[in-house]
Amino acid sequence: xxxxxxxxxxxxxxxxxxxxxxxxxxxxxxxxxxxxxxxxxxxxxxxxxxxxxxxxxxxxxxxxxxxxxxxxxxxxxxxxxxxxxxxxxxxxxxxxxxxxxxxxxxxxxxxxxxxxxxxxxxxxxxxxxxxxxxxxxxxxxxxxxxxxxxxxxxxxxxxxxxxxxxxxxxxxxxxxx
Numbered sequence: 001x002x003x004x005x006x007x008x009x010x011x012x013x014x015x016x017x018x019x020x021x022x023x024x025x026x027x028x029x030x031x032x033x034x035x036x037x038x039x040x041x042x043x044x045x046x047x048x049x050x051x052x053x054x055x056x057x058x059x060x061x062x063x064x065x066x067x068x069x070x071x072x073x074x075x076x077x078x079x080x081x082x083x084x085x086x087x088x089x090x091x092x093x094x095x096x097x098x099x100x101x102x103x104x105x106x107x108x109x110x111x112x113x114x115x116x117x118x119x120x121x122x123x124x125x126x127x128x129x130x131x132x133x134x135x136x137x138x139x140x141x142x143x144x145x146x147x148x149x150x151x152x153x154x155x156x157x158x159x160x161x162x163x164x165x166x167x168x169x170x171x172x173x174x175x176x177x
Contacts (some may be wrong), residue, residue: 013067013105013106014112015063015103016119017071018061018062018102019075019079019100020059021059022095023098033086036085040082041078044074048068048069048073048074048077049077050065050147051063052065053120053139055119055120055138057122063078064112064119066147083097120139
């Protein structure tokens with residue numbers, strides 16, 4: 001029997017989220033689509049969610065995100081917002097997303113670190129690059145500045161929480177997304 005899904009409301013929890021494109025189509029191999037996805041993802045950052053880590057693969061994405069609203073609403077803003085923009089800006093009428101998304105509530109710093117590494121290594125495992133820092137559609141790529149890791153998830157070194165980050169958009173090829 002499948003356990004009931006915990007309703008994710010504004011509870012200051014961080015989640016690892018995955019969503020696939022419809023029929024796993026490789027829509028994000030096209031830079032125009034990838035850039036539009038990032039514009040959409042960054043548009044509600046700080047307002048609806050904090051974005052800690054991400055990777056955009058050709059046919060899916062993974063996020064480490066802390067919703068400031070419900071998790072469902074935050075992901076609807078990403079996926080629905082992108083679908084709206086693709087229709088408006090790219091003239092697309094195709095189905096973009098597989099229905100729903102999967103999520104995992106991050107339990108502690110070790111769990112966060114495990115999912116961070118999964119995100120960073122995903123393009124390497126799929127042979128899209130040799131090292132995480134080479135894949136421009138990942139938070140491992142130099143230039144992405146993300147929201148700080150939630151204080152309760154920062155590993156303590158000598159009794160002091162470690163890690164900081166700035167929140168500014170990514171630059172690719174000298175242009176801002």
